Amino acid sequence: MKLTEKELEIVEILENNARIPIETLAKMTSLTVEETEVILKRLEETKVIVQYATIIDWRKVDGHEGVTAMIDVKVTPKRGVGFDEVAERIYRFPEVKSVYLMSGAYDLSVVIEGRSMAEVAHFVSEKLSTLDSVISTTTHFILKKYKHDGTVFDQGDQDRRIVVAP
Amino acid sequence: MTRATKTYVSETVSRLQPSGIRRFFDLAASMEGVISLGVGEPDFVTSWSVREACILSLEQGYTSYTANAGLLELRQEIAAYLSRKFGLEYRPESELLVTVGASQALDLALRAIVNPGDEVIVVEPSFVSYGPLVTLAGGVPVSVRTNGADQFKLRPQQIEEVISPRTKALILCSPNNPTGTVLNREDLAAVARIVEKHDLLVISDEIYAELTYDDPYTSFPAIEGMRERTILVSGFSKGFAMTGWRLGFVAAPEALLQAMLKIHQYAMMCAPTMAQYGAIEALKNGEHDVDEMRKSYRRRRNYFVQSLNDIGLCCHLPGGAFYAFPSIAVTGMTSEQFAERLLIEEKVAVVPGSVFGKSGEGYVRCSYASSLEQLQEAIKRMKRFLSRLQ
Numbered sequence: 001m002k003l004t005e006k007e008l009e010i011v012e013i014l015e016n017n018a019r020i021p022i023e024t025l026a027k028m029t030s031l032t033v034e035e036t037e038v039i040l041k042r043l044e045e046t047k048v049i050v051q052y053a054t055i056i057d058w059r060k061v062d063g064h065e066g067v068t069a070m071i072d073v074k075v076t077p078k079r080g081v082g083f084d085e086v087a088e089r090i091y092r093f094p095e096v097k098s099v100y101l102m103s104g105a106y107d108l109s110v111v112i113e114g115r116s117m118a119e120v121a122h123f124v125s126e127k128l129s130t131l132d133s134v135i136s137t138t139t140h141f142i143l144k145k146y147k148h149d150g151t152v153f154d155q156g157d158q159d160r161r162i163v164v165a166p
Numbered sequence: 167m168t169r170a171t172k173t174y175v176s177e178t179v180s181r182l183q184p185s186g187i188r189r190f191f192d193l194a195a196s197m198e199g200v201i202s203l204g205v206g207e208p209d210f211v212t213s214w215s216v217r218e219a220c221i222l223s224l225e226q227g228y229t230s231y232t233a234n235a236g237l238l239e240l241r242q243e244i245a246a247y248l249s250r251k252f253g254l255e256y257r258p259e260s261e262l263l264v265t266v267g268a269s270q271a272l273d274l275a276l277r278a279i280v281n282p283g284d285e286v287i288v289v290e291p292s293f294v295s296y297g298p299l300v301t302l303a304g305g306v307p308v309s310v311r312t313n314g315a316d317q318f319k320l321r322p323q324q325i326e327e328v329i330s331p332r333t334k335a336l337i338l339c340s341p342n343n344p345t346g347t348v349l350n351r352e353d354l355a356a357v358a359r360i361v362e363k364h365d366l367l368v369i370s371d372e373i374y375a376e377l378t379y380d381d382p383y384t385s386f387p388a389i390e391g392m393r394e395r396t397i398l399v400s401g402f403s404k405g406f407a408m409t410g411w412r413l414g415f416v417a418a419p420e421a422l423l424q425a426m427l428k429i430h431q432y433a434m435m436c437a438p439t440m441a442q443y444g445a446i447e448a449l450k451n452g453e454h455d456v457d458e459m460r461k462s463y464r465r466r467r468n469y470f471v472q473s474l475n476d477i478g479l480c481c482h483l484p485g486g487a488f489y490a491f492p493s494i495a496v497t498g499m500t501s502e503q504f505a506e507r508l509l510i511e512e513k514v515a516v517v518p519g520s521v522f523g524k525s526g527e528g529y530v531r532c533s534y535a536s537s538l539e540q541l542q543e544a545i546k547r548m549k550r551f552l553s554r555l556q
Contacts, residue, residue: 028465161207163194164195165204166187166293166294
């Protein structure tokens with residue numbers, strides 16, 4: 001669907017900060033609050049805005065154990081449905097955070113979150129590898145997140161400018 | 167300093183007033199928790215690709231002088247940039263010079279053209295350096311005062327009113343610091359007619375040219391007949407968020423440029439080499455980053471100017487730069503009183519309009535190159551401040 005210039009602006013602003021007050025959003029885009037509400041409603045109803053999510057740095061939360069793995073999966077596509085059917089079988093598991101169809105050496109890139117390596121290993125060996133279409137899996141555990149969806153973790157973004165300048 | 171050593175200072179420099187911004191800076195710097203809208207520079211850090219290119223040049227050992235006029239490759243990139251962005255044609259070999267910031271370019275331009283006693287027209291409210299640089303070059307700054315009620319647009323008759331037989335040049339600045347006012351093609355064409363009629367030279371400070379938000383930008387030398395009468399001053403500080411790199415450039419017809427180059431080769435030698443390598447990358451691959459920054463400023467401008475008007479500080483929508491210049495007439499205070507009390511009582515730093523010239527009195531300069539959160543908080547505090555005054 002084709003977005004108007006204002007709709008595009010709103011989407012771009014919200015993508016970086018979904019908690020921006022609607023009054024501020026309206027002023028930034030030179031719209032009234034009512035006009036902004038109408039646009040938001042349309043974007044939400046058409047699922048251009050899918051969800052308002054938050055990026056959490058779980059390492060900072062005491063007692064939060066968890067591991068993330070990226071799994072390269074080779075599969076046999078099926079006549080008529082291609083990769084979609086097996087992708088759906090995989091993404092329906094709640095521990096699967098993302099599934100992408102890839103070009104290159106493997107077919108699906110699957111991101112899994114679990115409480116422990118054992119839990120992830122269990123999922124891969126019991127659920128993922130045993131699917132009919134799956135030919136092979138290669139599991140990579142994430143050791144540290146530096147940047148996620150455009151956001152740098154632990155960014156020391158202090159303002160180094162002098163207070164008053166010409 | 168004892169009385170005796172003071173006498174060594176030249177009379178010209180002794181008479182020069184220190185920048186009004188300086189005093190204010192000292193006061194603001196001594197306080198904690200200040201939200202500063204007083205900063206005349208981008209809040210973005212220079213894009214990584216530019217910083218990385220500079221680091222690479224250091225790793226490869228490019229640490230010697232460059233040609234006086236700057237790296238030829240950089241001048242070629244500047245020429246290409248001026249051509250594609252503004253439709254200007256300058257020869258990289260003889261009509262472009264890389265300087266230490268646009269500030270040095272201004273200084274060179276004035277020193278190259280001013281004879282003792284020549285008058286140079288400065289359009290107020292103006293950037294704080296113009297007048298003093300004219301004086302230091304041996305000239306006499308003559309003010310033209312634009313009017314807040316006219317959105318600080320420069321009108322041709324205002325120039326004509328101050329022209330004398332000694333008038334040599336006019337310094338233009340669009341988008342303007344501190345008002346954010348942009349002169350469009352018609353405004354510039356009207357100025358051009360006066361310039362031609364009185365055989366003036368124009369120093370066009372276009373350091374904010376990348377930062378206009380509503381209409382396509384017109385560069386002054388792009389106006390018919392003006393290329394031969396213009397010294398174009400610009401640089402990387404504002405549009406490319408490279409203030410600390412101290413890198414600018416000047417473009418002018420050969421005879422003028424060679425005159426500036428003569429001063430530059432004795433007084434400066436060349437602009438910093440590593441910064442020049444960064445600038446090459448900025449021009450080659452930086453356009454997308456500039457576009458993103460421009461978008462971000464425009465949104466913050468819209469928010470901030472609307473909010474100022476909402477809390478009762480009347481402010482025109484500035485077409486460029488990153489300054490709002492609201493009127494504080496409703497408070498009955500001078501701009502200095504307003505700025506000082508706002509700083510002390512609410513810890514928001516703005517710059518009194520009076521430091522930019524007499525016609526800036528009654529206004530304050532607020533830079534919206536701050537995070538949205540800071541701008542929101544500043545508006546909250548300013549609103550509280552204003553409500554206490556009633």
